[in-house]
Amino acid sequence: MQKRFINLGKILILILVLSLALVGCKGEKEPQGSTEIVGNNDEGQVTEGKGLVKTGELDLKYASSFSVEYYEGGYKMLTDIYDMKTLLIPEGKEVPEVAEDVNILHLPVDSFGVFSTVNMTMLRALDSIDKATIVTTPLNGWYVDDVIEKMENEEISFVGDNNSPDYELIQAANPDLILLTGSQSENTLKMIDMLDTLDIDWIGMTIHMENDPRGRLEWVKFMGALLDKEAEAEAFFEKELARITEIENNTEESTEAKPKVAYVRITDDGYTVKNKGDYSVKMLEIAGGNYIFSDLNPDKDGTLKISAEEFYKVAENVDILIYENMGAFVGNMEQLMEKGEHLDGIKAIREGRVWVTKQNYWQSADKTGEMIEELRDIFLTPHGELEETQHYLLAK
Structure with missing residues (x-):
């Protein structure tokens, strides 16, 4: 009897050991996710x-x-x-x-409130502007044909600007999602609090924080994820990337002298120029330009305000000046000269090689490849043979 229990005990111990061994083997199996x-x-x-x-x-x-x-x-x-x-x-x-x-x-997201014009360009890239129902830019502030048409047909409604939106109109429109400019500004945080209170979904898009034009363009993939259009977004991006890469390769292979180029915007409190690390500087470099403020914050994007004297000291011998319009439109040399002193001594102004950005410039993030091509044309075309492109205008 005792031997029987001893044998039974041995059997139980053996079963336990085998069980532990099997568990150990199972634990070593490669997980599927x-x-x-x-x-x-x-x-x-x-x-x-x-x-x-x-x-x-x-x-x-x-x-x-x-x-x-x-x-x-x-x-x-x-x-x-x-x-x-x-x-x-x-x-x-x-x-x-x-x-x-x-x-x-x-999901699905069938209606958007688009509270930034650059966000609308990502919808345009995927042929989805028809999903926009409310905006915070009035009709006269749009340069996207489909948006203009839909606002005129009352298919897209203006609900006040971002500083003072009409939340009753927003709530009545009841969009599935609001596309904001992602930031930590007081105004944006206040808007987010109000949207949360009204139980309205929102998401922040920070296209403006990309320091490479191709990074801005790649936000089409973000929109593709929202719309379940990843394949379309990938195809759009790769097509535009190939276009930009071809320009960049041509620039690297070119033996042409690179023109010295400067961006500027003039306001009452100074001259605004681009930091070397900004995406727009990368655009002109891909196109074959030599940014004249090459030492200005190479690790930062965005802009910097400087004095008229500081601007003139660096830009005196610039070959091409690009005036970046924001606010009141500057379209000719007379309007430009009224905005700033010391300008008549700048080489590009003396030679009439001043280009201004057109009103659609800030609403063309999805057309980055086209804009770089236009810069390339401006840099290479003999002066006087090109006066206008889709996004730039020669000031006269």
Whole structure:
């Protein structure tokens, strides 16, 4: 009897050992995907646990201020430069377990409030302007033909500007999503608080924070993720990228002398010039220009205000001057000369090689390749043979 129990004990021990061995082998099997509770823990890292299974990420070549992650079941996570996360829920799917800091947006998005003109260009790139229903730019501020037509036909409504939008009109329009310019400005944060109070979904787009023109263009992929048009967005981007790359290669192979070029905008409080690290400087360099303020904050994008004397000291011998219109339009030499002193001593002005940006300039982010081609034409075409392009005008 005792021997029987001893043998039985040995058998039980053997079964236990084999079971542990099998468990150990199972634990070494390669996982099919990582399971996550989407959101951030106290250390800012993704928390492992019960939730969605990540399958991949959107491939980005130049854009640096957003990301898109893909999960099983068609779920997508959009993250902006401020680490704001928005989980896209496919139609008919349940909301999974997520962290409290994650915004939830149900697909499809059939109607947009577009509170930035540059965001509208990403809709245009994907033939989706018909989804825009409200805007914060009035009719006379638009240079996108489809938007003008739809506003005239009352298919798109103006709901006040971004400084004082009419929230009753916004609430009545009830768009699926509002596209904001992502920023931490007091005005934007105030608008976000109000939209949250009204339970209106929004998302911030920071196209303006990209320091490479190709990065700005790549935001079409962000819009593609929102609209389930990833394939169309990828095709659009690659086509434009090939166009830009061809120009860049031609510039590198060219033996032509590069013209010295300067950007400027003049206001009552000074001369505004581009930092060397700005995307627009990269555009003119791809096109074959030599930016004359080459030492001005090469690691920063955006602009810098300087005095008239500081501008003249550097730009005196510039070959081509590009006046960047913002606000009251400057279209000829007389209007330009009225805005600033010391200008008559600048070489480009003496020789009549001053170009101004046209009104559609700021509403053409999806036409970056075309704009770089136009700069290339301006730099290479003998003076007097070219007077106007789609986005630039020779000042006379």
